[in-house]
Amino acid sequence: MFELTVLGINVILPSILTLLGVALGYRLSGAVESRHETERPLESNRTVELVRGVCVAAASALAIWSAVALRNEWAIWHEDAWMRLPTGVALVALAAAVTTGMNFVWLAWLIRGVAVLTAALAIFPSGEAWGDLLPTKNLWLASITLSTLVAWFLMERRGSRDAAVLGLSWILLLIVAAYLTSQSFLKVTEPLMAVASVLGCLSLLSLRRGSSSWVATAVGPCLFAFSAAVASAQFNSFLGLPDALSWLAMASPGIAAALTQWTSVGHSQIGSRKKNLWATLLVCLLMAVAIVAWTQWALPSGGEEW
DSSP: OHHHHHHIIIIIHHHHHHHHHHHHHHHHHHHHHHHHTTTOHHHHHHHHHHHHHHHHHHHHHHHHHHHHHHHSOOOSSOSSGGGGHHHHHHHHHHHHHHTTTOSOHHHHHHHHHHHHHHHHHHHSOOSGGGGGGGGGHHHHHHHHHHHHHHHHHHHHTSOHHHHHHHHHHHHHHHHHHHHHHHTTOGGGHHHHHHHHHHHHHHHHHHHHHTOSHHHHHHHHHHHHHHHHHHHHHHHTOOSOOOHHHHHHHHHHHHHHHHHTGGGGTTTTSHHHHHHHHHHHHHHHHHHHHHHHHHHHHHSOTTOOOO
């Protein structure tokens, strides 16, 4: 019964919410397109992208929020810093929605950068009990912010199926992150399943439709949730695992995207698609193995009771 509850809250419900957001996006954008495309086609395209972006970003934020809240409690601003993760995801999702299709790219990334940094500050613990984190606070904030923005930026540079392949390959890294966080703080492990569900649904949709717009919009909130969960697990851990291990796990989506960026050229050719698929999967798999091996090596003998 417990396993079914976890599956329902962290996989089935987030998937349903994500697909409902996509369906609503199609419905609303279709109405906008049919109304304005003959009169003002450029404005229509911008509005269509914005409508879809708002629907998908809102659905992804709600999916992750529900996974955290149903297993814990509903709260917009919780006393425990890690419980503010959904609030941070919602802020990043809002930035993703309003910058969808924006003409000024530099302004879009400025808004996203401010949103991610603000969200990172929200989930960072404060108070006397967390004084030991202060010397590394800036490093943690930089790691959360850069790991999210770099991977997000590289995802948006990919076209159609390449972005979908990258999103699906990142699920390997989400599984490894879940393994890492489960060693000490299971409360952030289960929501990672919701992140994987959102990312998986949208990547499969983008792969089928031949468009990266769906997954590219939700990838920001998903990547922030990923990094924030890994960071929160380390903040609440007493295992003594090195911070660098968490930083590597958080940066792994961006590293994998950077190492396979060359394969996204010529994606219209079948041979290039296969090359991109296998190269991306291989890089993510190797990174996953490295993180698991480092975790096993760094774990204290006997582990810790939770």
